[in-house]
Amino acid sequence: xxxxxxxxxxxxxxxxxxxxxxxxxxxxxxxxxxxxxxxxxxxxxxxxxxxxxxxxxxxxxxxxxxxxxxxxxxxxxxxxxxxxxxxxxxxxxxxxxxxxxxxxxxxxxxxxxxxxxxxxxxxxxxxxxxxxxxxxxxxxxxxxxxxxxxxxxxxxxxxxxxxxxxxxxxxxxxxxxxxxxxxxxxxxxxxxxxxxxxxxxxxxxxxxxxx
Numbered sequence: 001x002x003x004x005x006x007x008x009x010x011x012x013x014x015x016x017x018x019x020x021x022x023x024x025x026x027x028x029x030x031x032x033x034x035x036x037x038x039x040x041x042x043x044x045x046x047x048x049x050x051x052x053x054x055x056x057x058x059x060x061x062x063x064x065x066x067x068x069x070x071x072x073x074x075x076x077x078x079x080x081x082x083x084x085x086x087x088x089x090x091x092x093x094x095x096x097x098x099x100x101x102x103x104x105x106x107x108x109x110x111x112x113x114x115x116x117x118x119x120x121x122x123x124x125x126x127x128x129x130x131x132x133x134x135x136x137x138x139x140x141x142x143x144x145x146x147x148x149x150x151x152x153x154x155x156x157x158x159x160x161x162x163x164x165x166x167x168x169x170x171x172x173x174x175x176x177x178x179x180x181x182x183x184x185x186x187x188x189x190x191x192x193x194x195x196x197x198x199x200x201x202x203x204x205x206x207x208x209x210x211x
Contacts, residue, residue: 004087004107004127005154007065008039008176013166013204016041016069016158016180017188022048024188029056031187031194033064035201041089041178043069044076050083057084071108074100081106091132093121109156113137115146118153128154128175135160140168147173163204167211179204 008014015032017025017040025048029040040056042049049068056066068080069089077100080088088101093110101108102125111130112118121129134142134157143157157169158178169177183204187197 001102001105002065002086002107004065004109005175007086011036011038011208012170012174012176013037013208014039014041014067014156014158014176014178015184015201016043016178017046017184018043018069018180019046019188022046022052023190024192025049025052026055026059027194028184028187028192028197029060029064031198032201033060035198036205037201038063039065039067039176041067041069044072044080045070050079053080053083053085071097071101073097077101077104077106077108089130091130093117093124093126093129095124098124098126115150118146118150118155122150122153128156130156130158130178132157132178133159135162140165140172143169143172143174163200163207166204166207170208170211 015037053066065086067087067089068085071088071090081104087107089109091111098108107127109128109130110121111132112121118129154175156176157174163183166177183200186192187194
């Protein structure tokens with residue numbers, strides 16, 4: 001099984017791609033890779049996401065780690081693993097999904113929000129717990145408040161994360177930071193601004209290296 005935390009440690013940023021269709025995933029991924037990103041999450045709410053995983057694994061450099069998000073069923077687990085996903089992510093924690101992923105040697109990062117949910121997920125034997133959406137519930141301050149009583153739990157904040165806050169999240173103890181929404185912008189649309197995505201990706205990487 002991939003040690004996802006060790007893999008993310010040098011560059012603890014995850015770009016999360018979500019759109020109506022996956023038509024724009026490959027061009028955006030090429031831009032993100034060129035600017036230094038080495039981990040992407042493709043969400044299953046996007047039509048064609050699994051085919052995009054297969055395409056990226058076949059065409060992009062092998063050091064790109066590709067995960068599948070919004071995993072909610074055992075069928076999702078199997079299909080994502082079959083497509084070549086390096087890891088799985090969900091907004092929810094369900095023990096049977098963690099077990100299904102473990103049986104396929106694929107790391108599963110579930111989602112949680114409250115301290116009870118976070119601890120339940122962590123005790124399920126996962127490598128990390130995603131807090132999402134963290135922006136609307138307090139952002140960096142919420143992460144600090146949650147980690148104070150749960151310092152042993154590796155946490156990945158996503159949802160409403162401003163790229164300028166990357167250093168603050170990492171300094172507060174996040175093992176990685178997920179960037180979506182405003183960070184991706186319209187880059188996944190047919191006439192999306194890939195140059196703008198490149199600028200935001202470069203700024204995110206600079207925020208990380210200047211930390």
